[in-house]
Amino acid sequence: xxxxALETQQLKAAFAELARRHPVLRTVYFEQEGxxxxxxxxxxxxxxxxxxxxxxxEGEINQQLRSEVHSRFDLSKGPGxxxxxxxxxxxxxxxxxxxxxxxVDSDSLRAxxxxxLEIYTGLSGGKLVEDLAAAPEVNGYRRFIEEQSxxxxxxxxxxxxxFWKQELAEEPxxxxxxxxxxxxARRNHRGSRARFRIARADLGSADLTGAECxxxxxxxxxxxxNQTTANDDMLFGLPCSLRxxxxxxxxxxxxxxxxxRLRGSGDASVADVVKQAEGAMAAxxxxxxxxxxxxxxxxxxxxxxxxxxxxxxxxxxxxxESDLLGMLSDSVPALSELHLHQINRLDLNEVPYELTLNIQxxxxxxxxxxxYREDFFDAEFIxxxxxxxxxxxxxxxxxxxxxxxxxxxxxxRDIEELESQNATEQSVDELHLLELLQRTASAMPGVxxxxxxxxxxxxxxxxxxxxRVGAGLVxxxxxxxxxxxxxxxxxxxxxxxxxxILHAGGVCLPLDPDYSVARLNRFLxxxxxxxxxxxxxxxxxLEDVVVGLSVQVLYLEDGAAEPxxxxxxxxxxxxxxxxxxxxxxxxxxxxxxxxxKAAKKKAGQAKAAKADGLEPIAPVAPAxxxxxxxxxxxxxN
Numbered sequence: 001x002x003x004x005a006l007e008t009q010q011l012k013a014a015f016a017e018l019a020r021r022h023p024v025l026r027t028v029y030f031e032q033e034g035x036x037x038x039x040x041x042x043x044x045x046x047x048x049x050x051x052x053x054x055x056x057x058e059g060e061i062n063q064q065l066r067s068e069v070h071s072r073f074d075l076s077k078g079p080g081x082x083x084x085x086x087x088x089x090x091x092x093x094x095x096x097x098x099x100x101x102x103x104v105d106s107d108s109l110r111a112x113x114x115x116x117l118e119i120y121t122g123l124s125g126g127k128l129v130e131d132l133a134a135a136p137e138v139n140g141y142r143r144f145i146e147e148q149s150x151x152x153x154x155x156x157x158x159x160x161x162x163f164w165k166q167e168l169a170e171e172p173x174x175x176x177x178x179x180x181x182x183x184x185a186r187r188n189h190r191g192s193r194a195r196f197r198i199a200r201a202d203l204g205s206a207d208l209t210g211a212e213c214x215x216x217x218x219x220x221x222x223x224x225x226n227q228t229t230a231n232d233d234m235l236f237g238l239p240c241s242l243r244x245x246x247x248x249x250x251x252x253x254x255x256x257x258x259x260x261r262l263r264g265s266g267d268a269s270v271a272d273v274v275k276q277a278e279g280a281m282a283a284x285x286x287x288x289x290x291x292x293x294x295x296x297x298x299x300x301x302x303x304x305x306x307x308x309x310x311x312x313x314x315x316x317x318x319x320x321e322s323d324l325l326g327m328l329s330d331s332v333p334a335l336s337e338l339h340l341h342q343i344n345r346l347d348l349n350e351v352p353y354e355l356t357l358n359i360q361x362x363x364x365x366x367x368x369x370x371x372y373r374e375d376f377f378d379a380e381f382i383x384x385x386x387x388x389x390x391x392x393x394x395x396x397x398x399x400x401x402x403x404x405x406x407x408x409x410x411x412x413r414d415i416e417e418l419e420s421q422n423a424t425e426q427s428v429d430e431l432h433l434l435e436l437l438q439r440t441a442s443a444m445p446g447v448x449x450x451x452x453x454x455x456x457x458x459x460x461x462x463x464x465x466x467x468r469v470g471a472g473l474v475x476x477x478x479x480x481x482x483x484x485x486x487x488x489x490x491x492x493x494x495x496x497x498x499x500x501i502l503h504a505g506g507v508c509l510p511l512d513p514d515y516s517v518a519r520l521n522r523f524l525x526x527x528x529x530x531x532x533x534x535x536x537x538x539x540x541x542l543e544d545v546v547v548g549l550s551v552q553v554l555y556l557e558d559g560a561a562e563p564x565x566x567x568x569x570x571x572x573x574x575x576x577x578x579x580x581x582x583x584x585x586x587x588x589x590x591x592x593x594x595x596x597k598a599a600k601k602k603a604g605q606a607k608a609a610k611a612d613g614l615e616p617i618a619p620v621a622p623a624x625x626x627x628x629x630x631x632x633x634x635x636x637n
Contacts, residue, residue, distance in 0.1 A: 001092065001093065001094050001095070001340065002092070002093045002094075002095060002339065002340060003091060003092055003339040003340070004091060004339045005090060005091060006085070006087065006093045007120075007123075007124050008050065010120055010123045010124050011048075011085070011120055012048060013123055013129075014116055014117075014119040014120040014123055015046050015048050015083055015116060016045065016046065017119050017129055017132075018046070018112065018115060018116050018119060019044060019045075019046040019079075021115075022112065022250075022251040023040045023139075023141065023142070024079065024080065024081065024103050024104060024108075024141060024251045024252055025044075025046050025079050025081055025112075025251070026040055026041045026042075026043070026044040026046075026079060027039065027040050027041070027079055027080070027103065028041065028075060028076055028077065028078065028079065029075040029076065029080075029102065030075075030076045044078075044079070046079060046081070046082070046083070047078050047079070047082040047083070048082070048083045048084075048085070049068075049082070049083070049084040049085070050084075050085050050087070051064070051084060051085065051086045051087065052087055053086040053087055053088050053094075054087065054088065054089060056086075056088070061086060061088070061094070064086065065086070065094070065096060068084050068096055068098065069096070069098055071098075073100045075100065075102065075103075079103065080099060080100035080102055080103025080104065081097065081098070081099045081100070081103060081104060081109070081112065081251075082097070082098055083095070083096070083097050083098075083116070084096045084098070095113075097109060097112065097113045097116070099112075101253060101255075102253065103252070103253060104251055104252060104253055105241070105252075105253045105254055105255040106255075107241065107243065107254070108250075108251040108252055108253070108254070111249055111251065112251050115249070117340075118132075119132060140246075140247055140249075140250030140252075141247075141250050141251065141252035143246075144242075144247055144250070144252065144254070148242075148289075148291070151289060152291075152294070156289070157289075157290060160287040160289060160290035161290055161294070161295075161298065163283070163287045164258075164259070164287065164290060164295050164299070165298075165299065167259070167261060167283075168259065168261075168295075168299055168301070168310070170516060170518050171301055171302060171516050172231070172233040172234075172235045172261070172516065173231055173233065173512070173514060173515045173516055173519055174304070174307075174312060174514050175225060175229045175231055175312050175313065175354075176229050176230075176231070176512065176514070177228060177229055177354075177376070177377070177381075178228065178229075179376065179377060179378075179381060182490070184306040184375045184376070186305060186306055190351075190373065190374045190375065191351030191371055191372055191373050191374055192371075192372060192374055192379065192382075193369050193370065193371050193372075194369060194370045194372070194379070194382045194383055194385075194386045195367070195368070195369040196368050196369070196386050196389070196390060197365050197366065197367055197368065198217065198365060198366045198368055198390075198393065199364065199365050200213060200364050200365055200366065201364075202393050202394065202397075203216045203217070203393070203397060204216065204397040204400075206364070210361055211278065211281075212274075212278075213361070213366065214277075214281065214317050214359070215274050215275075215277040215278040215281065216274055216277075216397070217357075217359055217366065217368075218236075218262075218277040218280075218281070218315060219270065219273045219274050219277050219396065219404075220389060220392050220393055220396055221236075221315065221357055221389070222234050222262050222273060222277070222404070223273075223392050223396060223404045223407060224385065224388060224389050224392060225313070226404060226405075227388070227407070227409055228385065228388075232263075232264055232267065233261070233262075233263050233264070234261065234262040234263075235259055235260070235261050235310065235311045236259070236260050236261075236262075236311055236313050236314065236315050237257045237258070237259060237260070237308075237310075237311045237313065237314040237315065237353065238257065238258055238259070238260045238281060238284050238285070238288075238314075238315055238316075239255050239256075239257045239314070239316050240255070240256050240257070240258055240284070240285055240288035241254050241255055241256075242254045242255075242256055242288070242289060256288055256289070256291060256292055257292050257314065258284045258285075258287070258288045258290075258292060258295075259284065259295070259310055259311055260280045260281055260283075260284040260315070261280055262276055262277060262280055263276075267403060267404075267405050268403065268404060269400065269401050269402060269403055269404075270396050270397065270399070270400045270401070270402055270403075270404065271400040271401060273404060274400075295310070296309045296310060306375075307354065308352055308353055311353075312353060312354045312355065313353060313354065313355045313356065313357070314353045314355075314356040314357070315356075315357050315359070316356060316357070316358045316359065317359050317361070318358070318359070318360050318361070319360070319361055351371050351372070351373055353371075353373070354372065354373050354376045354377075355370060355371075355372050355373075355376075355377070356370070356371040356372070357369075357370060357371075358371060370382050370385060370386060384411070384413065384414075387411060387413060388411045391411050391412065392407065395407050395408060433499075433502060434466070434499065434502055434503060437459070437462065437463050437466070437499065438463055440459050441459040441460045441462070441463035444459055445458060445459060445460035446458050446459075446460065447459055449461075449462045450462065450492050450495060452491070452492065455492065457492055462495070462496065462499070465496045465500070466496055466499035466500045466502075466503050467500075467503055468500070469496055469497060469499070469500025469501075469503065469504075469533075469556065470500045470501070470502075470503025470504035471504075472500075472554075473500060473501065473504040473506060473531065474504045476531065476552070476554075477530075478504050478505075478506050478531060479505075480504075480505030480506070481505065481506070481507060482506055482507065482529075482530070483506065483507040483508075483509045483527045483528065483529040484501045484504075484506045484507070484508065484509065484529060484531045484532070484533065485509040485510075485511055485523075485524060485527070485529040485531070485532040485533070485551070486498060486501070486508060486509065486510050486511065486532070486533045486534070487511040487512075487513055487520070487532060487533070487534045487538055487542070487545075488513070488533070488534060488535050488538075488556075489513060489535065489537070491535070493535060493556045496556065497533045497556055498510070501533075509523070509524075509527050509529055511523060511524075513538055513541070517541070517544045517545055520545045521545055521546075521547065521548070521549065524545070524546070524549055524551055525548075525549060529551060530550060530551060530552060531551070531552050531554060532546070532551050532552070532553045532554065533554050533555075533556050534553060534554070534555055534556070535555060535556065536555050539553075539555075
């Protein structure tokens with residue numbers, strides 16, 4: 001905010017001179033023959049918007065500032081940087097410069113803003129353009145791009161890529177946050193913040209270096225994610241700047257977010273994880289010149305349409321930005337002549353990653369914030385994460401030899417909430433889950449038990465379907481206490497499978513389809529499961545998962561190559577589109593067979609499976625708490 005009279009013509013001239021100095025302010029972006037292209041225009045008037053905000057209240061001004069920030073760029077018609085001036089009075093003006101990340105990074109935007117004010121100060125003081133301080137090299141960013149192109153052709157790039165190839169050889173499982181919504185199929189980037197502070201001394205010592213503090217904060221974040229998602233393989237993004245001394249003052253995007261990785265953090269000691277965090281960040285920065293988009297292009301990792309590639313969380317470390325004007329004045333002394341007032345940063349409304357941890361270092365503390373996507377998380381969940389993060393700090397650093405997996409798994413708020421929820425004196429019948437299902441099916445047989453967008457299932461049908469699945473598993477030799485794996489998406493068959501396994505006296509091993517092939521193989525090998533229930537959509541994935549294992553894969557759906565129970569188990573129990581679609585799938589499957597003989601053989605197998613043990617059986621006697629069997633099979637390592 002400029003607290004002084006504004007010379008509009010001088011500001012326009014200053015912005016035009018800034019555009020002359022920096023090609024990025026004259027660059028447009030477009031698509032050519034299916035590939036992105038850019039064109040630096042010889043002359044172009046940079047976008048400057050003058051707004052009369054003389055009669056606006058503070059709330060309206062803030063709303064208009066946000067609207068300006070989040071107004072989309074048309075990069076095919078104009079550059080990726082624009083300037084807006086909101087004049088509140090003749091002596092009060094808000095200057096807002098906004099940049100698109102394709103064109104500039106945050107350091108460039110700050111440098112452009114400082115240079116603009118420096119030019120404006122000179123012109124307002126009567127200087128001519130040619131009398132102003134020397135401009136940075138016009139072709140500085142072009143030289144950087146050319147150097148990057150040459151680097152990608154050389155041995156250094158091949159060595160860097162080999163590092164990333166080995167580092168990302170086993171693709172980690174995605175973080176599964178305990179939220180009550182599925183991952184969105186399409187990003188909307190709307191986001192919010194939750195801020196907090198960490199005293200430097202709370203990290204173990206007030207004399208720690210910046211790098212040591214970074215590693216310790218990353219260790220706390222790893223412990224938080226491990227407790228929240230049960231994932232001990234943490235892949236995070238680490239923004240790195242490729243700007244060197246020769247690019248000082250040059251505007252462009254020099255940022256390159258690269259992956260950092262912490263493996264097996266849950267079972268390691270605090271001291272070991274801190275050491276691993278230091279090494280992970282150092283290695284990522286050492287090989288940060290290799291472009292992130294090239295890593296994604298050459299490794300071709302599994303992509304989810306609603307997520308950024310490779311990593312879901314970002315960790316960004318930065319210096320003290322609390323006195324931004326002071327920083328700019330240090331680099332541009334002429335700014336001290338202007339009456340400027342810093343306005344607090346606007347809340348961002350667009351964020352690319354599901355969760356970002358920003359850490360800003362100050363002399364005796366760190367200003368931190370969680371920036372999160374609103375289509376993934378709500379404010380209450382992030383606030384719980386924030387409180388848990390702060391609670392973990394003293395618990396982690398009071399004993400460096402302690403394993404992260406030995407940390408308290410619940411926050412004080414969680415414990416209070418659980419105690420409150422369990423503060424009941426009502427007596428509860430000690431019934432097995434299947435007994436409860438049968439009782440409900442007898443009392444309310446026609447009431448809907450499960451409902452989806454296309455189908456529904458009653459309690460009576462659910463109980464009968466579970467009994468048939470149990471019969472099919474027993475017919476295939478399942479013994480009480482033996483594990484049965486279930487790999488399915490979120491659908492009715494998944495619930496029927498779990499209940500059917502219990503019906504047969506088995507132990508459920510639920511598997512997440514998003515887990516990596518290596519992790520699924522490890523779980524199956526460790527559990528010793530001989531049977532796996534799945535759906536046809538995962539058939540190709542399972543071919544790799546069961547390599548080297550004696551696991552029989554059974555598909556609990558109509559038209560599958562080897563159904564457990566086929567339509568008799570599920571299709572007839574589901575009312576709605578699902579049953580019709582299942583019959584169509586079976587017909588298409590038979591029609592698409594290699595020969596009539598093969599089709600008849602498959603049909604014969606399906607009939608045999610339906611005829612063999614399809615009649616519902618009584619539930620196997622449930623295991624007592626004294627028996628060495630569990631409702632759910634879990635792995636902690």
